[in-house]
Amino acid sequence: xxxxxxxxSRYSVRSYEPRPVExxxxxxxxxxxxxxxxxxxxxxxxxxxxxxxxxxxxxxAACADQEHVAQAPVVIAGVGLTPDHVMNCxxxxxxxxxxxxxxxxxxxxxxxxxxxxxIGAFVQGRIREVLGIPGWAKVVQVMTxxxxxxSPRPKNRKPIGRIVCYDRWQ
Numbered sequence: 001x002x003x004x005x006x007x008x009s010r011y012s013v014r015s016y017e018p019r020p021v022e023x024x025x026x027x028x029x030x031x032x033x034x035x036x037x038x039x040x041x042x043x044x045x046x047x048x049x050x051x052x053x054x055x056x057x058x059x060x061a062a063c064a065d066q067e068h069v070a071q072a073p074v075v076i077a078g079v080g081l082t083p084d085h086v087m088n089c090x091x092x093x094x095x096x097x098x099x100x101x102x103x104x105x106x107x108x109x110x111x112x113x114x115x116x117x118x119i120g121a122f123v124q125g126r127i128r129e130v131l132g133i134p135g136w137a138k139v140v141q142v143m144t145x146x147x148x149x150x151s152p153r154p155k156n157r158k159p160i161g162r163i164v165c166y167d168r169w170q
Contacts, residue, residue, distance in 0.1 A: 001111075001126065003045060006107060006110055006111055007107065008155070009110060009152070010106060010107060010110040010116075011155070012116070012118065012154035013068070013072075013113070013115030013116060013144065013146070013148045013150060014066075014067055014068045014117055014150060015068060015071065015148070015150035016068060016071045016072045016073065016115070016144070016146035016147060016148065016149050017146065017147040017148070017149045017150040018071075018073070019073065019146075019147055020051075020073045021073050021114060021118070021145060021146055021147070023075050025112045025114065026049070026074065026094050026145075028098060028108060028112060028117070029105055029108045029109050029112060029114070029145070030047065030049075030105070030106045032105055032107070032108030033038040033047065033101040033102065033104050033105040033108070034101075034142070035099075036038070036100045036101035036103075036104040037097075038097040038101070039087060039096070039097055041091045042082070042093075042097075043097075043099050044080060044081040044082040044085070044093070044097065045078060045079060045081060045097060045101060045140075046079045046081060046132070046137075047076055047077070047078055048073065048076070048077040048079060048131050048133070049075075049076055049078070050068075050075040050076070050077070050131070051073065051074055053070070055103050055130065055131075056069060056070045056072070056075050057070045058130045059075055059077075059127065059130055059131075059142070061126070062122055062123050062126035062127045062129075062130055062155060063119050063121060063122040063127075063142060064121040064122065065121075066119065066121065066138070068117060068144055069142070069144055070118060071144075071146075072117075072144035072146040073144060073145070073146040073147075074144070074145040074146060075142060075143070075144055075145070076102075076105070076142070076143045076144075076145060077127060077131055077133070077139050077155055078098040078101065078139070078140050078141040078142070078143070079098075079103050079133055079137050079138065079139050079140065080092075080093075080094025080097070080098055080137065080138045080139075080140045081094070081110060081137055082094055083138035094138065095140050097142070098140040099141070102118070102141050102143055105143065105144065106118070109110060109145055113147070114145055114147060114148075115145070115146060115147065115148035116143050116144060116145050116147060117143065117144045118141060118142075118143055119141070119142035119143060119144065120141070120142075122139070122142055124129065124138065127139045157166065
């Protein structure tokens with residue numbers, strides 16, 4: 001499958017098969033995240049990989065009780081290590097760098113026949129408590145990972161002309 005087809009086929013999975021993700025597939029997905037660009041190549045992140053069912057259940061409670069968080073065989077927390085760093089453009093660096101890395105991860109997962117779902121509805125303090133993350137670090141993103149048990153819905157995206165301007169804002 002070519003890259004654009006892969007991007008078009010990726011979707012947010014909210015139901016997972018109970019089978020585990022093979023370590024070699026997980027390793028390739030994590031390698032894709034590791035290779036993502038970051039500001040000044042600092043890679044100021046850490047990924048907490050959660051497989052333990054009890055920990056995933058506790059994460060579900062910290063993630064607005066979204067059942068697929070406990071159901072997915074793997075949950076990944078992307079943690080920023082420099083939460084006070086703001087880039088020259090006035091944007092928090094950890095949020096940008098981890099978004100890039102997690103996107104690499106999600107596309108690599110799709111290439112492996114796995115599904116993911118970005119989880120943004122979570123309580124920072126509860127996630128840090130469940131995962132033992134120190135107070136100075138910040139969880140930027142949580143992502144579920146596993147074999148999809150559902151099917152993609154049709155994607156509804158704006159036409160390109162509504163999201164792109166050339167040379168100046170229009």
